[in-house]
Amino acid sequence: MQSSKERNLVKKIQKGNExxxxxxxxxxxxxxxxxxxxMTKNNADxxxxxxxxxxxxxxxxxxxxxxMPFKPWFYRILINEGxxxxxxxxREAMPIESNENLDAIQQTTEKKPMNGKILEALDHVSDxxxxxxxxxxxxxxxxxxxxxxxxVNVNTLKSRLLRARKRLKEVYAGGEFHDGP
Numbered sequence: 001m002q003s004s005k006e007r008n009l010v011k012k013i014q015k016g017n018e019x020x021x022x023x024x025x026x027x028x029x030x031x032x033x034x035x036x037x038x039m040t041k042n043n044a045d046x047x048x049x050x051x052x053x054x055x056x057x058x059x060x061x062x063x064x065x066x067x068m069p070f071k072p073w074f075y076r077i078l079i080n081e082g083x084x085x086x087x088x089x090x091r092e093a094m095p096i097e098s099n100e101n102l103d104a105i106q107q108t109t110e111k112k113p114m115n116g117k118i119l120e121a122l123d124h125v126s127d128x129x130x131x132x133x134x135x136x137x138x139x140x141x142x143x144x145x146x147x148x149x150x151x152v153n154v155n156t157l158k159s160r161l162l163r164a165r166k167r168l169k170e171v172y173a174g175g176e177f178h179d180g181p
Contacts (some may be wrong), residue, residue, distance in 0.1 A: 007066050014061055025054060031139055032078050038134040039082040040089075041123065049085055053078045072148030075141075079131055079149065086127050121172040129164035136161060 012020035032053060036046035056077050064073060122130050135141045135149065147157040 006070055010061065010064060010066050010070055013058075014064070014066075021058060024057075028074060029054075032074075035075070035078060035134055035139055036082055038122075038138060039079075039127065039131055040085060045085050045089070049078065049081045052081050056081065069145070069148065072145055075135065075145075075149040076151065079135075082131070083127065121168055124171050125164065125167050128160075129167055132161055132164045133168060 009020050009024055013024060029050060032050045033046055036049040036053075037043065040046055040049070053074070057074060060077075064070070122133060125133075132146065132150075135146055136143075141149065143154055143157055143161070146161075147154045150157060150160075152160070
C-alpha cells in the first residue's frame with residue numbers, strides 16, 4: 001500500500017517540484033541500481049538502466065494515477081528498461097561479464113547475503129526467472145507487489161515463482177553453472 005507521504009511526493013512531482021523528484025530519486029536509486037545490476041551483471045548497463053528509468057518516470061509522471069501504488073509502476077519501468085538492455089546485448093552478442101561482478105551484488109544484499117553459488121546459478125536461468133527471484137528475495141517484494149509490477153494476477157505470479165524456484169533448484173543441484181574443469 002502506498003503511503004500518503006509518497007502519494008504527496010508524487011503529486012508534488014506532477015506539479016513540477018524538482019526537490020520532490022530528488023527525494024524520490026534518493027528513495028529508489030540504490031534499490032533500482034542493485035536490481036539492474038542483478039539483471040545485467042554489468043555496472044555500466046545497470047547505471048544506464050537506472051538513469052533511463054528515472055528519465056521515463058519523470059516524463060510519464062503526469063500519467064501516473066496517484067491512487068495506485070507507485071513502487072510497482074516504478075519497478076515495471078525499471079524491469080522493462082532492463083529487458084530492453086538485455087535484448088540489445090543479445091542482439092549485439094556481447095559477452096556477459098565474469099563472476100567478479102557477482103561479488104558486488106552479494107555485498108549489496110541487505111542482512112543475509114545470498115550464497116555465491118546461488119548467485120552464480122541465477123546467471124544460468126532465464127532473464128525473467130532471474131528478475132522474479134531478485135525482486136522477491138533480494139529486493140524483498142511481496143507477492144502482491146510483484147504481481148502488480150509484472151502486470152499479472154497473484155496466482156499467475158505464484159506459478160511463475162514456483163517455476164523459477166524449481167528451475168533454479170535444478171541448475172543449482174545439477175551444477176550446470178560450473179564452467180571450469
